[in-house]
Amino acid sequence: MIMNETMLDIKDLTIHYESEGGTVHAVEGLNLTLGRGESLGFVGETGAGKTTTALGIMRLISSVNGKIKSGEIIFNGENLLTKSEAEMRKIRGGKIAMIFQDPMTSLNPVMTVDKQIAEMIALHKNVSKSEALKLAGDMLELVGIRRERMHDYPHQFSGGMKQRVVIAIALACDPELLIADEPTTALDVTIQAQVLELMKELKQKFSASMILITHDLGIVADICDKVAIMYAGRVVEYADKRSLYTNPIHPYTRGLFRSVPDIDEDVDELPVIPGLMPDPVNLPSGCAFHPRCSMASEECAKVRPEMQEAEPGHYAACPFCVKKFINGEAM
Amino acid sequence: MSTEIIPELSRKKRGPFMDVMMRLAKSPLAMFGLAIIFVLVFCAVFAEVISPYSPIKQDLMHMFETPSAQHWLGTDEFGRDILSRLIYGARVSLQVGFIAVGIALVTGGMLGAISGYYTGWLDNCIMRVMDVLLSIPQTLLVIAIVAALGPSLMNLMIAVGISAVPTYARIVRGSVLSIRSMEFIEAARAAGSSDLRIILKHIIPNSMAPIIVQSTLGVASAILNAAGLSFIGLGIQPPNPEWGAMLSGGRQYIRDFPHMTLYPGLAIMLTILALNFLGDGLRDALDPKLKR
Amino acid sequence: MDGAYIRVENLKKYFPTKRGMLHAVDDVSFEIMKGETLGLVGESGCGKSTLGRCLIRLLDSTSGKVLLKNADDDGCIDITKATPSEMKALRKRVQIVFQDPYSCLNPRLSVWELIAEPLIVNKIYSNKNEMRRKIRSLMDTVGLAERLENSYPHELDGGRRQRIGIARSLALNPEFIVLDEPVSALDVCIQAQILNLLNELQKEFSYTYVFISHNLSVVRHVSDRIAVMYLGQIVELTEYRELFRSPLHPYTQALLSAIPLAKLDVNRERIILEGDVPSPIEPPNACRFAGRCRYAKEICRNTPPALREVMTGHYAACHFAKEN
Numbered sequence: 045m046i047m048n049e050t051m052l053d054i055k056d057l058t059i060h061y062e063s064e065g066g067t068v069h070a071v072e073g074l075n076l077t078l079g080r081g082e083s084l085g086f087v088g089e090t091g092a093g094k095t096t097t098a099l100g101i102m103r104l105i106s107s108v109n110g111k112i113k114s115g116e117i118i119f120n121g122e123n124l125l126t127k128s129e130a131e132m133r134k135i136r137g138g139k140i141a142m143i144f145q146d147p148m149t150s151l152n153p154v155m156t157v158d159k160q161i162a163e164m165i166a167l168h169k170n171v172s173k174s175e176a177l178k179l180a181g182d183m184l185e186l187v188g189i190r191r192e193r194m195h196d197y198p199h200q201f202s203g204g205m206k207q208r209v210v211i212a213i214a215l216a217c218d219p220e221l222l223i224a225d226e227p228t229t230a231l232d233v234t235i236q237a238q239v240l241e242l243m244k245e246l247k248q249k250f251s252a253s254m255i256l257i258t259h260d261l262g263i264v265a266d267i268c269d270k271v272a273i274m275y276a277g278r279v280v281e282y283a284d285k286r287s288l289y290t291n292p293i294h295p296y297t298r299g300l301f302r303s304v305p306d307i308d309e310d311v312d313e314l315p316v317i318p319g320l321m322p323d324p325v326n327l328p329s330g331c332a333f334h335p336r337c338s339m340a341s342e343e344c345a346k347v348r349p350e351m352q353e354a355e356p357g358h359y360a361a362c363p364f365c366v367k368k369f370i371n372g373e374a375m
Numbered sequence: 376m377s378t379e380i381i382p383e384l385s386r387k388k389r390g391p392f393m394d395v396m397m398r399l400a401k402s403p404l405a406m407f408g409l410a411i412i413f414v415l416v417f418c419a420v421f422a423e424v425i426s427p428y429s430p431i432k433q434d435l436m437h438m439f440e441t442p443s444a445q446h447w448l449g450t451d452e453f454g455r456d457i458l459s460r461l462i463y464g465a466r467v468s469l470q471v472g473f474i475a476v477g478i479a480l481v482t483g484g485m486l487g488a489i490s491g492y493y494t495g496w497l498d499n500c501i502m503r504v505m506d507v508l509l510s511i512p513q514t515l516l517v518i519a520i521v522a523a524l525g526p527s528l529m530n531l532m533i534a535v536g537i538s539a540v541p542t543y544a545r546i547v548r549g550s551v552l553s554i555r556s557m558e559f560i561e562a563a564r565a566a567g568s569s570d571l572r573i574i575l576k577h578i579i580p581n582s583m584a585p586i587i588v589q590s591t592l593g594v595a596s597a598i599l600n601a602a603g604l605s606f607i608g609l610g611i612q613p614p615n616p617e618w619g620a621m622l623s624g625g626r627q628y629i630r631d632f633p634h635m636t637l638y639p640g641l642a643i644m645l646t647i648l649a650l651n652f653l654g655d656g657l658r659d660a661l662d663p664k665l666k667r
Numbered sequence: 668m669d670g671a672y673i674r675v676e677n678l679k680k681y682f683p684t685k686r687g688m689l690h691a692v693d694d695v696s697f698e699i700m701k702g703e704t705l706g707l708v709g710e711s712g713c714g715k716s717t718l719g720r721c722l723i724r725l726l727d728s729t730s731g732k733v734l735l736k737n738a739d740d741d742g743c744i745d746i747t748k749a750t751p752s753e754m755k756a757l758r759k760r761v762q763i764v765f766q767d768p769y770s771c772l773n774p775r776l777s778v779w780e781l782i783a784e785p786l787i788v789n790k791i792y793s794n795k796n797e798m799r800r801k802i803r804s805l806m807d808t809v810g811l812a813e814r815l816e817n818s819y820p821h822e823l824d825g826g827r828r829q830r831i832g833i834a835r836s837l838a839l840n841p842e843f844i845v846l847d848e849p850v851s852a853l854d855v856c857i858q859a860q861i862l863n864l865l866n867e868l869q870k871e872f873s874y875t876y877v878f879i880s881h882n883l884s885v886v887r888h889v890s891d892r893i894a895v896m897y898l899g900q901i902v903e904l905t906e907y908r909e910l911f912r913s914p915l916h917p918y919t920q921a922l923l924s925a926i927p928l929a930k931l932d933v934n935r936e937r938i939i940l941e942g943d944v945p946s947p948i949e950p951p952n953a954c955r956f957a958g959r960c961r962y963a964k965e966i967c968r969n970t971p972p973a974l975r976e977v978m979t980g981h982y983a984a985c986h987f988a989k990e991n
Contacts, residue, residue, distance in 0.1 A: 089855070202943040205943070232710035232711055233883070233926065234710060234939075237925035241937075260929075262926065262928050263927045265928060265930060290931070300855060303858070304859075304929055305859075305885055306884070307883065307928070310908075313866065314863055320824055558765050558766070558771035562771045563773070564725060565758070566835060566839075567759075567788050572788060577773050
C-alpha cells in the first residue's frame, strides 16, 4: 500500500440547490484530499452537506434543482466534472462505489441478491453471465453470507444481512474508492459492530480508499485514518485521527466532542453548542460558525477563515484557535 | 434556556378559515375556478331575473335558430331559448352535482373513516358491502335505484349519490389507515382525546387532500351521470331544462345545428374545469406544508 | 426513595400474528422509585417501546399488573385494569414523549394548538386567558420562543419539534413520563440540549422518568438505574455505574463492548455477537440469548433463567451470573 499518493483531490467545490425559499448553499467552497488506501471519516450534523458532497463526487446531483457551481474533483489525475455522462457511468460502481444509508430501500425487492450483484459485475467487467453469478456467490461469502442463500430475495434477509449484501454489491467491481454514507445508522448496536468489523477486514483485503460519512465520532475512531469535520457546507477541520482526537482545534469540533455523553464519566449537564445549524439558504457572513461560537470576535463575522496548518497534517479553519494552539495556550 | 439565533417567520394569528382563503387567493387558477362557480351559482339562484326568456316556452316560429341578437345562443328544436335553458339548467345541474356528491361524501366518508379507524370485523363487513356495490356497473346501479324509487330530481340525486359511496369509502379508508398508524394519533390518545375527537380533529383533516380532489371530479361525473339518466327518461322530466338532457337532445341535429350541443357541452366542460382548478387549489391551500 | 412508586408484576403483551403469538413483552417485573429515571435499553424489536406503552396503557396488556401508587393515600391503582373514567384521571398523571418529532405532531395544527390539545380535551381551563397563560408558561419552560406559537411543525427543526412534544406531555402536570427514544432522531448537539432540558425539568418538578433508548451512552447519562431488555424480557437491571462497571449478563457485556467510543486507545475486548436477534414469535422455553451466547451450556437451552438478585440491587437473568 502506497500512502501519500493523492487519489482524490477536491478543490473549492460549491454545490447549490434551488428551492422555493431561495438558493440552498449545500456545499460552499469545500477542499479535501484523500490518499490512496486511506480511509477518511467525514463527520457533520444533518444538513452539513456530507451526502451532497458524496453525490457530487459521483456526479449524482439531481439536475432538476441542483448544480455544481464551481470547483474541481480530481480523481486519479482526471477532473470528474469535465467527464461525459457515459464516462461517468463507467466510473460509478466501477472505480467509485457507494453504500447508502438504508439497506432496506437500496436493494431491489423483486430481484434475488445474486442477480443484483451479478448485474453490477456484468456492467463493469467483461465476463459471461454464469461467471458473473459465480463471482456474486464469492462476494456474498466474502461478506459472511452463505452461498446457499444467494438465490434469496432481499426481504428474506435481516437488516444487518441486507447491509452486507449492499457492501458486496459495492465491492463487486473492485472499486478504488468506496463512499459509505452512514452505513450503520439504520442498524442496531450489536449488528453495527458486526458490520464495522467486516468493513475493517475488507478494507485490509481490498486496499480501497474509503470515505465514511457519519455523525458518530465513535465509528470514526474505530475504522478511519483521517477525519474531516464538516460544518455548513465546508470542512472546518481536517487531520489524521490521532491529532484530531487528542487536540481538537476548531470550536465546533470541540463542542461536538463535548456534547456526546461519556460512558466513563458522570456529568450533570452536558456542555452544548448554543443555537442551531444555520439555514443553508441564509448562511451567516464570515465564519459560518460565528453566531454560535463563544470566542467569536467582530473579525469572525467579516472574513471567511481559510484552513491553516496547526501542526503537521492538522488543518483548521479558525485562525484564532490555530494561533492559540501553536502558542500552546489553553482553549 | 432558549437560545434562539436564527430569526424565524412569525405571523399574526388569523382564523383557520381566513388562513385557507388567503392561501387560496394566491393561486390564480383556483381563483379562476372559484369565479366561474360563483357565476354559475349566481345564475342558478337568480335564474328568473336574468334569463331573457322562459326556459320551457315553445316558439315554433323560431326553431333551430342560430345565435342572433334576440337569442344569444340560438334556439332548439321547439324554439326554446338555449341561453335561458342553460341558465335554468345550471340550477338543476349544480344541485345534482353537489347534493349527490354531498350524499356520497358524507355516507362514504363516515363508513370509510369507521372502517379504517376500527378495522377488524366491522371493517370487513363494511368493505364487503362496498365491494358488492362496486361490482355492479355504476350506471346500471343508478338506473336500478331510480327505477325502484321512481323518476324525480331527488331520487336521481340519491341514486347518483349512492352509486358513488363505495369510491369515497375506499379513498377515505385508505388514507385513514395510513394516518392512524402515525405517531401523532397515539400522541393524541396519550393526551386523553376521545375516538370521536381523534377522527374529527386529527384523521379527517389529514385525509382531506385525496377526498377534495375526488369530490371535484365527483361533482363532474355526477353531472354527467344525471345527464345520461335524463337522456333515457329516468332523470329530469322534459320539458324541464337540464344540461345533459339538452346535450343528448341536440345530438340528433349535430350535423346541421351544432350550436344546440355546443353550448350545453361548453357549459358542462367549463363547470368541470372550474371545479378541478378549485379542487387543486383547495388541496394545496389546506396543506400547511405547502404554505410559503 | 420510600418504597416503589410503580410496581410492574408479570407484565405480558402478546400480539397475534399469522405465524403465531408474538411475545413482545414476556413476563416482566420491576419497580420504579419516585423521582428516579429508569433507563430501558435494548435493540430494535426487543419490546422496550411496547413495554413503555403498556406502562401508561397506550396498549392493553395481555396479562400482569402495573401498580401506580395513589397520590393521596398509600393504596395503589392497577393501570392495566383501570376503568375508562379512572383512565381519564390517570392520563393527567402519566404521560409519554415520542421518538419521532416528525410524525408525532399533527402537521395541520399550529404549535399553539398542539400544546393546547391536552388542556382542551381534558377540559382543564374554562377561562381562555388562564389557558393562554398556561400555554405561554409551558412554551417558556421547554424553551420555545413565543413568536413560534403560530408556526406549524414542518417549519421547525427536530429539536424544537421535540420541545413541542415535551410541552404537550407536561401540560397536564404529570408525575410519571415515559420517554420513548426522545433524542434518537436528533443530531448530537440538539440531543445534548434536549437531554439537559429533561434533566432540568426533572429537578424542578421531580418527575419520574422511564427513558427508553438504544443508545447506551445516552441512557447512562440520564438514568439512575438501567434495565437491559432482550427479546421481550429484562435480562439485567441495576444501578447505572454498576451496570457499566460489572455487567453480569453476557448480552449486556456484548452490548457494552459494541458501543463505538469517540476515544482512541481504549483497551477493551470487543465481543462480536454472531447472527441476528431470533424471532419473538413463539420463542422456545429456554434462555432466549442461548443461541448467540458464547457461554451457553445444556441448561440454557432447556430452562429459562429467572431474573434474580445476584448482588444487592443487581438483578440478572443468567444461570451463570454470580457475584464477583
